[in-house]
Amino acid sequence: MLRPYLAVIQDSFRAALSSRVLYIVLALIAVILLALAPFHSRETLEWKFSNPQTDFLTPDRLAKRLIDDGKSGDRAAIAHIWDQLSPEFQEALEKQVNEPEVSETRGGGPPPEFRKRRRLSKEFNALMENTNLYDEQAFKGKRLSKETRELIDKGEQRSNIENLRLNRLLLSSALRRDVAMPSDTQLDFYYFNWQWTALTTNQSQTSFANDVKSQLPTYFDKFIMSIGIFIAILITASIIPEMLESGSLNLFLSKPVNRWAMLLAKYVGGCAFIFLSASLLFVGLWLWLGVQLNIWDRAILISIPTYVLVFAMYYAISVLAGIWFRSPILSITCALLFWAVCWAIGSVNAWLDYSHYNTSARQLLATGDDVMMVDYLQQHSAWDIANEEWRNPSERKRNERENGFFFASFFDRLDKFPDMPGPAVNQLDHGFLFADAALEKAFSNQGIQVSSVSTENDWEIDNQGELPGGTIEFVNSATLGTLAINDSGTVFQRLEKEAPAAETDEAAETNDDKQADAKTGIAERLAGLLPTAALTGEYKKISKTNQFEIPNSRAIALHSKTDVLYIYSDGKLTSLKLDKDGNYEEAGSVDLGDHKNNRMTAFVSCGGPHVFVMLGNGQFFQLDSNDLSVEHSMSIDNRVAIRSMNASPDGRFMAATFRDGTLWVYDAEQQKKYDGASLSGTDLMACGFDETNRLWVADRFKSVYCYDLETGDNTIAYEPTADWMTNGFRFLVRPLYRVFPKPGEFYKLISHLSTSNSTRDNLDVDLTQLPHIDNPWAPLKSGIIFTCCILAIACFVFQRMDF
Amino acid sequence: MNASTETVTHAETLPEPVIQVSKLSKVYKDGLIFRKKFTALNQVSLEVGAGQIFGLLGPNGAGKTTFLKILLGIIRKTSGQATLLGSPAGKVAGRTRVGFLPEHLRMPAHLTGFTALEYFGKLQNLPHSIIREKRDQILESVGLSGRGKDRVTKYSKGMLQRLGLAQALLHDPELLILDEPTDGLDPGARADMRALMKSLRDKGVTVFLNSHLLQEVELVCDQVAILNKGQLRYCGSVDQIGEFVRTKTGVAGISINMEVRGNETATLEALGEPLQGNFEIRRVDALPERVVLSLSFSDQDSVDQAVDRIRQKGISLVRLTPSETTLEDAFLKIVSNEAPISNSL
Structure with a gap:
């Protein structure tokens, strides 16, 4: 028996059509669209x-x-x-x-x-x-x-x-x-036939369109959504209070209809009216942008249902308040209070989330039971097992980098700070080597300081040295010592300083012998210059000046057993092996990745008989470490950007974390995802393997867990004592944020939906370079649940109320 | 169900009452923490038979509107039973065959006569085609012929009342509940309303009327109920309310209006002496050379003796008529009498 309820919805439209407010709103929309319509662009030769x-x-x-x-x-x-x-x-x-x-x-x-x-x-x-x-x-x-x-x-x-x-x-x-x-083209803008020369740009139409599309969801959210929702609430706030006036209410309630259904029908009628108004506005904007500016963006059309849903959330509050207070003013006030509460919860959550994200693990290294973590502020921390806390061994002032990073992170510009090379496990004394650069050196070509720490020295720095300028990555080998690689893939080896000039004949004779020896080859070289745990000394080039275009520091990996270097660059994986003189030369290469992006982010890791490569477009490859033949390849299902990757030393397993906080463990023998251990979760930030092939995983709150993948057992857990702020965030603010609706965050969903599947599935797209939208469906889910709950309460109250 | 074609059966088994209420109570609780209680209805029991006009009377705050609202499900009862056309009061099923005209009717301003009928007709689950078929006839029957396309904002108060009545009748209800239906109507319109109610009753429709206007109720109602302070003080036919009042308030059995020629003093002297204790003088109206007395006698012998005495004193007896108790009189007596009065005859 839907007829009565359809009649209510129909009556809502009838009421709206007779309302002056509707015509004012429609007239405003028409005026805006008419004013915008003559503005158009033309792409011409620049x-x-x-x-x-x-x-x-x-x-x-x-x-x-x-x-x-x-x-x-x-x-x-x-x-x-x-x-x-x-x-x-x-x-x-x-x-x-x-x-x-x-x-x-x-x-x-x-x-x-x-x-x-x-x-x-x-x-x-x-x-x-x-x-x-x-x-x-x-x-x-x-x-x-x-x-x-x-x-x-x-x-x-x-x-x-x-x-x-x-x-x-x-x-x-x-x-x-x-x-x-x-450039090939320039874009001119016109209003009618008058050219607006100040706006002429040498961007191509496509580039301009992409720029506009990337900004549209944000501007829609901040202006149209905010102002439009407020106007919509003002228009509809009186619907329920008017219905509850006794002269009309008694008549309605005497009809053979369910109260709650009638209330819902009134609610749907209000939403439907707003839907029509929004459709007019957004379709008009979509047509204008498409026809006049050649920017066809489905984000605008997607905005229609999201706008209506956001309105529906506020309107549900307004309806409940209208039933309770029977006053349009109080209905509007309650809707505004609701906005304020949502904004407060969202802001506090965002601030706490950001601060915890910045100090969460970006990289994780393990040796024995010791772990070192690098966070997003590029602070290095080592776990002090005795005191059960993270220790920052850096001797730099913490504030120096933090202040710079604070501002960078506030504006989401951490990507502008170059990656620090390393860290690496010190193969000789099983501590860690880490780069410790002052902020001002981060953008310079000056040498970066590398330090070593270990548990034996209670995590105090015991050695320091300087890497060659331009180093983007350093690795440590048991046989070669520390190797530094620059962004073109040229390899440098740290050598002891040559002996000072002899003052005695005996010393001179010794020096001549040494120099003669130095010319004879790798064995002699190594014999005279054994790698030590010390870090001071020069670096000598031990490869030709390569011409790689290495996209990021994780695109380089050193095999701990064979000392073969693997470098991914411009669609190719290249292996570099030591020749008889101890220099690295290209041994082989293979084309990897079906993409044309020569700066595609890559993560390379190796162990045992395998090399693993994960690209920024989600492609994964398992190769033979000797001849670089592709043993297995696949695309990761989740289409989320990779965050970290490591392989076990025996090459049996590979683990990767993704931006959505998930962990993926790959079994190289089975050539499929590993299902053994209970490793699910959404807050997993970084992973690493130790020399016994145990997997270490760090979560957002700097807890680290060790898993034996053979048995699936969690063998070790390092859980720092959380301060009140972390506990408050973890157990109060975040759960509250997750449950509460997020009316101001629908731009995430629109951005996610307008970044079409074809973009995400496009193998030329580097997912790590796309703006990360954390859980874009959360606003929709929480919004729908919240609206349903509020409507259920409103229906219950309305059903039970005596009038 | 089409009430216009239904015949009212006068079978040996009486039809089921249209409204049945048994020990119905409603207690309002006011306030958030310290809730004050207010009893609006207290153990009210009555029945309304089919095919009659039933009036519900009572002073302001008696509980009449509360009673109506409970029947229609607008508010919930605290205790007791109530049924409407066989369905428990408040259920949707019971309201399908009920037409309701509320007090202080307010129509949404964007409606016209036709769209109002369409809207409320659809709320009653009438198809659009039926509504279109009947709307002209209905408007004509309530005196709004030719005003269907006008906005309700252009209607007078009386016209709104008629439109309200029209929407109540659109679906041919079995029970019509009218709350102050003649409120705002001129005398002519009121007469039309009364005629309409009677015609509906003749067609078998039960009309439940809630009104302050006792004269209106007296003119149309077959049965009345009087509420006072939440309690039912009387329920029965209008004709018998006078007898009821006399019986319950201890007033003598026979009431007579006697008109004589003469002066008041001589008349009273003539009556006083011989008829002591057997009658009661209720009112004396002294007119020029005439006196009209309103007397109550315990029995017919006392009436005869009074007449004989008047004649013996040489007073001329102009007229002797039985006096009727008006509804207003009865109402006032009933609501002023605090002693509980049992229900209907």
Whole structure:
């Protein structure tokens, strides 16, 4: 018997249609859309100098070049261009070179540098209109691009825009190094037919569209959602209180309908009305963005149901308050209070989550029962078994890095800090080696300090040394000592310092012997320069200067038994083996990964007879460590970015953690996922293996657990005592946040849905570079559950209330 | 069920009462922590038979509206039993055959006459086609012919009442509950309303009327019930309420209005002496050269003796008529009498 309830919904529409508020809202939406409609873009060949800062690399040098080459005629093309310039501009350039302007520090308009660039921009843009810029003689012998030649060949058949483009290409070719080459296209913006030149950009349409799409969910959430929801609540707040006026309520309640069903029908009617209004707005925006700006983004259409759901949450609160208080003002107040509570819980959770995330494990190393952890602030901590706490062995001031990282992490810019190389297990004395760089060195090419610690010294630093400048990773071998690798894959080995110049004949004779020995090969070299636990000393290059483009430090792995280096770069895995002279040379390579992204993130790990490679696009490979033949490959199902990866020394297992906090353990013998131990969970941050093939796993709260994968047992647990803030976060704030609705976080869901499966399944996409959306479905789930609960309470109250 | 075609059976077995209430009580609790109790209905029992007009009377705060709301399920009873057309009061099934016109009816402002009928008709689960078929006739029957397309905001109070009545009748109910139906109506409209109620009764529809206007109730109701402070003080026919009052309040058996020619003093002297103790003078109206007395006698012999005495004194007897107890009189007596009175005849 749905007829009565459908009648209620129909009546809601009827009421809305007769309401002035509806027409005001619709009129506003129409006005906004009409105002936006004439704004459109056109992609054309780029010819214009629209960004002086990037178009002209060095204005002063450019001016000097134009004058010198232009007047002397040594370079025909530049001379020809000089002749095309206006006399006023020629004079201005000469003045610029001969009478440099002094920087003005107060008043007087824009600084000289800016004025020069702007003048160049203006004059060169005028020059683009010149029909005589191309001169066959002047440009004879000049190296011109294929596009330039094609345009020249077109001759009189060139269109106007092609003429402009040709002139631009000619100018950039002639003045290479001082004038930037243009992009393929530029994007012009128009309002009706009036061009808004300030907005012209040399981005391509696709790039511009992607930029806009990445920002849309956030702007929709902050503006349209927030303001729109507030207006919608204002419009609908009086529906229930009006229904409860006695003159109409008694009549409704006397009808043969269930009260709770009638209330729900009223609720649905309100939501349906808002759905229609939202559809009008969002479809209008979608059409405008698509037709006029060629940005077809389904995020806008996805916003319609999410907007209605967010409204439904607030409206449920408003309905319950309306039943209880029978006042539109109090209904609105309760809805606002609800927003405030959600915002408070979300903000506190985000702050605590961030602070705990930053100090959670990013990398985990284990040797024996000792573990070292690196967190996202790049702090190294070692577990003090006796005192059951994490010890930070770094002698740097903790605050120094923390302050810098605090601001970086606040703005989610931790990715801008380069990875620190290492850490590594010290194979000689079973401690750890870790890089300990001051903040200012993080962006420099200076050497990074490496320190060693071990439990024997109570985690105090017992050795320090400096890695070569440009090192992106270091590894430690029992036979080779410490190896440092730079970003092109060139390998350096730490050697003892050569003996000082002898003062006695006996000492000199000893030195000559030593030098003679040093020339004879690896055995001799190793004999004279055994690796020690010390870290001081020079590093010598022991490979050719390689030309790898290593995407990240984890793309390098050293096999602990064979000392073979594996490097992933530009779609290839390459193995480097030691030759008879103790230098690394390429032994083999294999193409890996069906992608065209030459900077794809890669994690390489090896052990026993296997090498494992996990790419940022989710592809996984198991290879033979000797000949690099692919033994098994697969794509990881979850399509979430990888966070860390390690292989057991015997090569039997490989473990990886992902951004969603899950752990994946792979059995290389079975060539499938390992199901042995109870390793499920969603807060697992990093993993590592020790030399006995035990798996160590760290969670978000810096607890570390050890598992014997043969038996599946958890053998060791290191659980630091949590402070009140951590306990509060873990047991109060986070559970509350999980249960509570999150009306302000639907942009996550929209972003997730608008990043289509084709993007996530696109093997060219590096998932680690995509913005991470933590649990995008959480706002939807908690929102639906919350709304249902509130509606259930409202129905119960309405059903039981005496009127 | 179409009430217009249903025939009211006068079988030897009486039809089931339309409304049956037994020891119905309602206690309101006010406040959040220290809840104050207020008894709105106290052990009320009555029955309303089919095919009659039943009036519920009572002063303000007597519990009439509470009673109605419990029947219609708008509020819940505290104790007792109540059924509506055989279904427990408050159940949806019982309300399918009930039409209700509430007091102070308020129609949503966006409705017209037609859309109001459509809306409330659909709430009664009537198909759209039926509503369209009947709406003109219904509006005509309540005197709103030709006003169907007008917004209700343009209706007068009386027109709204009629529209309310129209929506109550749209689905041909078996029971029509009217709460102050003539409120705001002019005398002509009230007469129309009374005629309509009677015609509905004649068709077999039971009309349950809640009204302050005793004269209206007296004119249309077959049975009345009087509530006072939550208690049922009377339930029975209008005709017998006078007898009821006299019996219960100890008033003498025969009431007579006697009109004589003469003055008040002589008349009273003539009556006083011979008829001591057997009658009661209730009212004396002294008119020019005439006196009208309202007398109560214990029996017929006393009446005869009084007439003989008047004549013996040479007073001329102009008129001798039995005096009727008005509903208003009875009502006032009943609600002022604090002693509990048992229910219906």
